[in-house]
Amino acid sequence: MEWAYILFFAIVFLFALLMPGLWIAIALGVTGILGLIITGNINHISTLGNISWNTSNDFILTAIPLFLFMGEVILVSGISKKFYTSIGKWLSKVPGGLLHTNILATGIFSAISGSSVATAAGIGSVAIPEMKKRGYKKSLIYGSIASGGTLGILIPPSIVLILYGAMTETSIVRLFAAAILPGIILMVLFLIYTGSVMVKKNNQVSGEITEEITIIRSILNVFPLVLLIVLVLGSLYTGLVTPTEAAAVGSLFAIIICYAFGDLNIRKIYMATKNAIRTTSMLLFIMIGAQIFSFALVRSGVNRQLTAWIGESMFSPLVLLLVICVIYIVLGFFMDGPSILLLTLPLLFPVVMEAGYNPIWFGIVLVILIELGQITPPMGLNLFVIKGIDPSSNIGEIVKGTFPYCIIMIVMLAMLIIFPDIALRFAESISLR
Amino acid sequence: DESSGASESDSGGDNSEETFEWSLLSFVGMQHPMTEFLIEFSEEITERTNGQLTVTTLPPGELPYEPSEYLRVTGEGGVEMTDTFLPFHSGELNVASISDLPFLMTSFDELEQAMDEVMLPHIEDEFASHGTKLLFWYPWPEQNLWGQKEAVTEVDQLKNLSIRSQSPEQGAFLEKVDAIPVSLDTPEVPAAMERGVIDGVITASLNILGSQWHEFTDWGYFINFLIPPSYIVVNEEAYNELPENIREIVDEVAAEYQEKLPDHIAQIESDYKSTLIEEHGIEINDATEQQMEEFINTFSPYWEQWASEQDPQVGEILQKVRDVLGK
Amino acid sequence: MIDRLIKGILTGSSFIASVTLLFMMIIIVGEIIARVLFSHSFQVVHELSAYLLVAIIFVGAAFSFQSGSFVRIEILREKYPHKIKKIIEMIFMAILLIYLAVLTYFISILTINSYTLGSSSTSVMRTPLYLPQSLMMFGMLLFFVYVLLRFFKLIIHPGDPNERREE
Numbered sequence: 019m020e021w022a023y024i025l026f027f028a029i030v031f032l033f034a035l036l037m038p039g040l041w042i043a044i045a046l047g048v049t050g051i052l053g054l055i056i057t058g059n060i061n062h063i064s065t066l067g068n069i070s071w072n073t074s075n076d077f078i079l080t081a082i083p084l085f086l087f088m089g090e091v092i093l094v095s096g097i098s099k100k101f102y103t104s105i106g107k108w109l110s111k112v113p114g115g116l117l118h119t120n121i122l123a124t125g126i127f128s129a130i131s132g133s134s135v136a137t138a139a140g141i142g143s144v145a146i147p148e149m150k151k152r153g154y155k156k157s158l159i160y161g162s163i164a165s166g167g168t169l170g171i172l173i174p175p176s177i178v179l180i181l182y183g184a185m186t187e188t189s190i191v192r193l194f195a196a197a198i199l200p201g202i203i204l205m206v207l208f209l210i211y212t213g214s215v216m217v218k219k220n221n222q223v224s225g226e227i228t229e230e231i232t233i234i235r236s237i238l239n240v241f242p243l244v245l246l247i248v249l250v251l252g253s254l255y256t257g258l259v260t261p262t263e264a265a266a267v268g269s270l271f272a273i274i275i276c277y278a279f280g281d282l283n284i285r286k287i288y289m290a291t292k293n294a295i296r297t298t299s300m301l302l303f304i305m306i307g308a309q310i311f312s313f314a315l316v317r318s319g320v321n322r323q324l325t326a327w328i329g330e331s332m333f334s335p336l337v338l339l340l341v342i343c344v345i346y347i348v349l350g351f352f353m354d355g356p357s358i359l360l361l362t363l364p365l366l367f368p369v370v371m372e373a374g375y376n377p378i379w380f381g382i383v384l385v386i387l388i389e390l391g392q393i394t395p396p397m398g399l400n401l402f403v404i405k406g407i408d409p410s411s412n413i414g415e416i417v418k419g420t421f422p423y424c425i426i427m428i429v430m431l432a433m434l435i436i437f438p439d440i441a442l443r444f445a446e447s448i449s450l451r
Numbered sequence: 452d453e454s455s456g457a458s459e460s461d462s463g464g465d466n467s468e469e470t471f472e473w474s475l476l477s478f479v480g481m482q483h484p485m486t487e488f489l490i491e492f493s494e495e496i497t498e499r500t501n502g503q504l505t506v507t508t509l510p511p512g513e514l515p516y517e518p519s520e521y522l523r524v525t526g527e528g529g530v531e532m533t534d535t536f537l538p539f540h541s542g543e544l545n546v547a548s549i550s551d552l553p554f555l556m557t558s559f560d561e562l563e564q565a566m567d568e569v570m571l572p573h574i575e576d577e578f579a580s581h582g583t584k585l586l587f588w589y590p591w592p593e594q595n596l597w598g599q600k601e602a603v604t605e606v607d608q609l610k611n612l613s614i615r616s617q618s619p620e621q622g623a624f625l626e627k628v629d630a631i632p633v634s635l636d637t638p639e640v641p642a643a644m645e646r647g648v649i650d651g652v653i654t655a656s657l658n659i660l661g662s663q664w665h666e667f668t669d670w671g672y673f674i675n676f677l678i679p680p681s682y683i684v685v686n687e688e689a690y691n692e693l694p695e696n697i698r699e700i701v702d703e704v705a706a707e708y709q710e711k712l713p714d715h716i717a718q719i720e721s722d723y724k725s726t727l728i729e730e731h732g733i734e735i736n737d738a739t740e741q742q743m744e745e746f747i748n749t750f751s752p753y754w755e756q757w758a759s760e761q762d763p764q765v766g767e768i769l770q771k772v773r774d775v776l777g778k
Numbered sequence: 779m780i781d782r783l784i785k786g787i788l789t790g791s792s793f794i795a796s797v798t799l800l801f802m803m804i805i806i807v808g809e810i811i812a813r814v815l816f817s818h819s820f821q822v823v824h825e826l827s828a829y830l831l832v833a834i835i836f837v838g839a840a841f842s843f844q845s846g847s848f849v850r851i852e853i854l855r856e857k858y859p860h861k862i863k864k865i866i867e868m869i870f871m872a873i874l875l876i877y878l879a880v881l882t883y884f885i886s887i888l889t890i891n892s893y894t895l896g897s898s899s900t901s902v903m904r905t906p907l908y909l910p911q912s913l914m915m916f917g918m919l920l921f922f923v924y925v926l927l928r929f930f931k932l933i934i935h936p937g938d939p940n941e942r943r944e945e
């Protein structure tokens with residue numbers, strides 16, 4: 019159980035740096051470097067160069083700054099203000115009001131983007147400022163966007179499912195098919211929660227703006243954003259662009275549409291790029307820090323000892339599954355999803371198959387566990403997206419908002435374990451060539 | 452100082468009981484047949500040295516290196532052993548990249564002949580100049596064309612098809628046959644194939660099945676575009692540090708794998724091909740001999756042009772390869 | 779003097795990164811238009827875009843840090859007495875400086891080795907890797923120098939109210 023000690027001390031040390039307020043990106047990296055030194059792996063420190071390069075030199079990640087930019091353009095041009103004024107009026111009688119638009123919008127956006135960070139970034143930069151103005155409780159706004167964003171890797175297309183499929187030689191088509199129903203159910207559960215929480219008196223919005231606008235006016239207000247979504251979804255699903263390229267197309271369409279229907283100029287575009295860059299650079303420095311941290315764990319043998327321990331423990335299938343869930347939730351506190359997959363899956367997957375689980379179903383379970391990791395502190399990329407978009411927020415508020423959604427995800431996991439058909443029925447009806 | 456693994460020796464002078472722990476980086480997933488034999492190879496060494504040298508095979512991504520960095524990382528001692536796939540390193544290796552010329556070697560036999568009779572000593576030198584030692588090499592199955600919708604059986608049908616291109620050679624080929632070379636990141640290939648952003652890819656059967664791309668594939672057109680070798684290399688210092696008896700065992704196991712792999716891989720590839728045809732209903736057509744001849748004729752000027760951009764010595768070696776193969 | 783340097787770095791950082799982002803968007807859209815309308819692919823856009831992303835991340839880092847985007851946990855920080863807060867801030871800046879120095883050093887080693895070994899990408903472009911890696915190195919140097927200057931200022935004028943901007 020040497021791995022348990024190393025992991026324990028790494029976590030304690032990380033907390034000792036994080037709690038007094040050291041920047042998360044730096045705390046992760048510093049813990050990793052010290053870990054390399056203490057475990058006698060200082061001779062591998064030059065890998066820091068490779069880590070920095072390989073983490074950032076990735077075309078798939080260009081979607082993050084571009085979707086952020088798209089959102090910022092919509093925001094600075096005033097298109098989003100018009101949109102929310104109209105939608106707010108339509109939804110004024112529905113409990114939960116505008117919060118529902120967050121969940122629905124992230125759900126729709128998920129069908130374009132394969133990444134949960136890109137989804138939260140694209141919707142968050144538009145929604146957060148507008149909803150704050152309308153007096154919604156901040157933790158509720160942050161929670162709905164950060165958690166809704168995680169749908170991006172459950173509702174296809176999904177980069178994480180592609181990675182899982184390639185690593186385990188599991189059908190990507192079937193994985194995508196299997197993810198649709200759980201994705202929709204999770205979205206509906208989010209909507210139900212959002213509706214119920216707004217029934218509580220002190221969560222209700224008192225100062226909702228209810229300008230008198232005509233039906234025609236309100237349709238005109240909603241039109242530009244709907245047009246943008248249709249164009250981006252259309253170019254993706256007709257095969258003109260790939261999910262990552264959709265971010266660039268979306269950005270350009272956003273500039274054109276917002277120039278035509280809103281108030282956009284060069285100065286505002288520059289402002290939008292600057293806001294996109296702030297958040298992107300911060301996120302990538304966190305990812306680099308997290309990679310250094312993982313590298314130290316690999317070099318000290320933690321991942322292999324941990325997975326070997328699971329393999330040798332001869333758990334019953336159900337206990338095995340629960341142990342894996344707990345471990346992924348714990349690792350999800352400190353590591354990003356793809357890293358967890360790369361470090362544990364090659365060794366865990368055969369054990370899980372041995373226990374008789376379906377590989378498609380297990381893929382969906384893992385993606386939900388990874389979604390959960392995106393919104394749990396201290397290392398939750400979606401939390402940091404929110405923090406990046408709204409500098410006045412603090413991690414505590416955001417975490418408070420995402421906590422109920424974490425519980426919902428755990429409920430979703432339980433449902434999948436009890437009723438595997440939620441994922442499998444649809445997947446297995448698909449005929450493969 | 453990039454010493455390999457833990458030394459648990461307590462005696463000062465005599466190192467014969469010292470133990471060594473090495474990693475071997477694979478560039479395809481743990482379930483992949485190529486990784487399976489790397490694991491066998493590692494276990495064989497561990498067993499025959501009675502654990503004095505333990506080799507662990509690591510899948511790509513466990514360590515933060517890209518497959519294109521493997522040669523360099525091995526030379527620098529970041530890891531002791533890697534499976535260095537030529538197409539990822541053709542920029543760093545000159546003689547070795549002769550095998551990257553399209554249609555020059557179109558079968559395992561031709562590749563082995565070129566290696567044994569001409570190229571191998573030069574390639575060993577090239578690896579040595581990167582601080583690594585070549586243990587053995589094995590052939591990857593030939594790269595072929597794969598696509599969706601109507602099956603392609605001759606070159607004219609490739610016109611205006613969008614095909615994924617990953618290298619200058621593939622790009623040059625696709626342009627010669629009036630196809631549209633499209634660059635695409637690997638994770639985007641499934642979505643791009645499914646939605647028709649691209650019509651096809653160039654790769655081996657192994658990879659079509661291994662990456663689950665058969666789900667979007669209707670046909671294969673076997674043109675034996677090129678046969679990329681992969682090299683198992685070891686950090687030179689780490690190798691030299693081994694006691695002589697251990698080194699001998701490593702060499703011995705390597706020689707055995709060198710001997711048996713080509714047939715073994717040919718068998719796997721043919722199994723995969725049958726699976727694609729029988730279980731996934733993919734229509735596979737081989738290029739006719741006449742078509743192959745045309746490809747070779749169209750591409751020999753490209754070989755010459757490539758040689759003119761290299762050191763004269765590389766050009767001479769290429770000429771010897773052509774003489775040996777009669778091309 | 780220090781102030782002018784700091785301001786220069788920040789302006790450069792945000793401006794270069796912004797222009798790079800727009801350029802990245804334009805070339806990706808250009809590739810799509812060429813592919814869809816003219817059945818042509820430049821074959822280099824995806825690779826080039828990834829390099830531009832590297833530039834955005836590292837060149838934009840100083841600006842990102844200055845704007846307070848680097849996330850930290852604030853629960854305890856809010857409760858520190860003023861004096862302790864200043865000391866802790868100093869320690870954190872020192873840790874940051876060391877971390878950036880280490881990272882910059884190994885990024886530079888990577889870049890220099892790419893140059894001496896002649897490493898290139900495996901794509902159609904066969905890009906010499908030291909070129910895009912120099913962008914990373916340049917950005918890290920910029921970030922490092924920026925934090926170094928800030929650290930100097932913190933030592934010289936511990937009470938300077940302008941220093942609290944990043945919160």
Ligand code: NA
Nearest residue numbers: 128131170175
């Ligand atoms: Na998605």
Ligand code: NA
Nearest residue numbers: 350391394397
């Ligand atoms: Na987390």
